[in-house]
Amino acid sequence: MNILFAVSEATPFAKTGGLADVAGALPSALAEQGDQVYLFLPLYREIKAKHLELEKKADISIPIDDHLLTGSIVSLNSSHPNLHIHFIEQGDLFDRSTLYGPASAEFKDNGTRFIFFCRAVLEAVTTLNLDIDIYHAHDWQTGLIPVYLKTLYKNLPRYQGGSLFTIHNLGYQGLQDKEIFPLTGLSWEEFTFERLEFFDRLNLLKGGLVYADKLNTVSLAYSQEILEPEFGFGLETVLAERRNDLHGILNGVDYEEWNPAQDPFIDNHFQLGRMKGKKSCKQKLSKAFNLAYSEKQPLIGMVSRLVNQKGFDLILPLMEQVVEFEAKFIFLGTGEKNLEEQLASLAQRYPNQIAFTCGYDNGLAHLLEAGADIFMMPSHYEPCGLNQMYSLRYGTVPLVRATGGLDDSITHFDPKNGTGNGFKFNDYLVEDLKKTLIEALSTYQQPRLWHKLRANGMRCNFSWNQSAKKYRELYKSILSAP
Numbered sequence: 001m002n003i004l005f006a007v008s009e010a011t012p013f014a015k016t017g018g019l020a021d022v023a024g025a026l027p028s029a030l031a032e033q034g035d036q037v038y039l040f041l042p043l044y045r046e047i048k049a050k051h052l053e054l055e056k057k058a059d060i061s062i063p064i065d066d067h068l069l070t071g072s073i074v075s076l077n078s079s080h081p082n083l084h085i086h087f088i089e090q091g092d093l094f095d096r097s098t099l100y101g102p103a104s105a106e107f108k109d110n111g112t113r114f115i116f117f118c119r120a121v122l123e124a125v126t127t128l129n130l131d132i133d134i135y136h137a138h139d140w141q142t143g144l145i146p147v148y149l150k151t152l153y154k155n156l157p158r159y160q161g162g163s164l165f166t167i168h169n170l171g172y173q174g175l176q177d178k179e180i181f182p183l184t185g186l187s188w189e190e191f192t193f194e195r196l197e198f199f200d201r202l203n204l205l206k207g208g209l210v211y212a213d214k215l216n217t218v219s220l221a222y223s224q225e226i227l228e229p230e231f232g233f234g235l236e237t238v239l240a241e242r243r244n245d246l247h248g249i250l251n252g253v254d255y256e257e258w259n260p261a262q263d264p265f266i267d268n269h270f271q272l273g274r275m276k277g278k279k280s281c282k283q284k285l286s287k288a289f290n291l292a293y294s295e296k297q298p299l300i301g302m303v304s305r306l307v308n309q310k311g312f313d314l315i316l317p318l319m320e321q322v323v324e325f326e327a328k329f330i331f332l333g334t335g336e337k338n339l340e341e342q343l344a345s346l347a348q349r350y351p352n353q354i355a356f357t358c359g360y361d362n363g364l365a366h367l368l369e370a371g372a373d374i375f376m377m378p379s380h381y382e383p384c385g386l387n388q389m390y391s392l393r394y395g396t397v398p399l400v401r402a403t404g405g406l407d408d409s410i411t412h413f414d415p416k417n418g419t420g421n422g423f424k425f426n427d428y429l430v431e432d433l434k435k436t437l438i439e440a441l442s443t444y445q446q447p448r449l450w451h452k453l454r455a456n457g458m459r460c461n462f463s464w465n466q467s468a469k470k471y472r473e474l475y476k477s478i479l480s481a482p
Helices: 018-032 110-127 144-150 178-184 204-211 220-225 236-241 276-288 312-319 337-349 362-371 387-393 404-409 430-444 447-458 464-480
Strands: 002-006 036-042 054-064 067-076 083-089 134-138 162-167 175-177 201-203 214-217 246-248 299-303 328-333 354-358 374-377 397-401 423-425
Touching (some): 018 036, 018 083, 018 464, 054 083, 134 464, 144 162, 214 220, 220 404, 276 299, 312 430, 337 354, 423 430
Parallel strands (some): 002 036, 036 083, 374 397, 397 423
Antiparallel strands (some): 067 083
């Protein structure tokens, strides 16, 4: 199959979250299985700063309202003959210090930026003379691609391929003031509650939900959760209407990048059966965060965007009780200012047990996965989550809430029969998190059980090859449909 993969971020080029990890790994996995994959993303400033050997292919002009906005298609040679990497360049729109906006804010013209991107990607199909079978769009930034395929490009012979829209996080919908609707070039007939209108605003993510041939989320559990009001964010009725077209495929892990036996970010490599290096990683992690190393006390880590979705309204009250726990806690991340300030305050008050670094550092993230004993993810909702799967490979035991991909990938440890790969609680309550943490700390003090639990996790296989096969099956079902 010829697959066009349109996305707003992808490793190793540009990243703000898990979407980039998916977009960096899935196209490669599909290419390995024989498909021709055409990856498109904006040419951001941080990509230019990498000084890649980019080649300008063509100029393009996109109608935005009553004028033409010019840009260009820039390509990068891939190491894989089946993977073709293209960037959409437009200096005014994409040559900025951040991808979507400063700190927790958004650029006011994000609607314009990604309207342009969606149209530019589709125009590139003609400009580059591509023959596409599947258009695979991701999240709100590319939600208009399925819309355009069913409207402006509907009768053009080159655009007869099917479309798949992947929901990575329904909480982010690309809501725009309706005044920018004319920039899309669409008829006002599309601005109805059944289509693109959402409480008198333009909802870009809704476009993908309504117009794509099929939909999927990044875990099976999340595909069911978003049909309910608690996690549907106002779109549960739209999704319910498309229930038969909605699928769940758990994300995979790039074991080339996340492998403790060869991780370039850690000095002491280890693997199942040779675990000495993990102790050294724990010592280095403790030192990096100015905590005293302790063999008896587990080191509990968390790498996360600092938003309440990730469970901080449970974590912060629990950290007020930190002296009750024989453990040390490390937090790495950035996000909402009030959460940054509260974590910084806790680290000052309890310097022997809590450490916090505000920001994201890939090297530190890898060291934390390698050196921590427990990785905490008590999310309110979690479409998939990747850190729990990274943690398993690194012998770091996940402690999660039963939601989305966390529920799909983690099984609660049963000490009687030795099954399970982590700790999991159901109700979103501080008391339930505390109870599960105490159970984890107790298990840590029983080395025989802990080694069994850790080994169970390290044997898990969440490779992208498995997920890619499921995506290929979904693509084929789109192409075989009437």
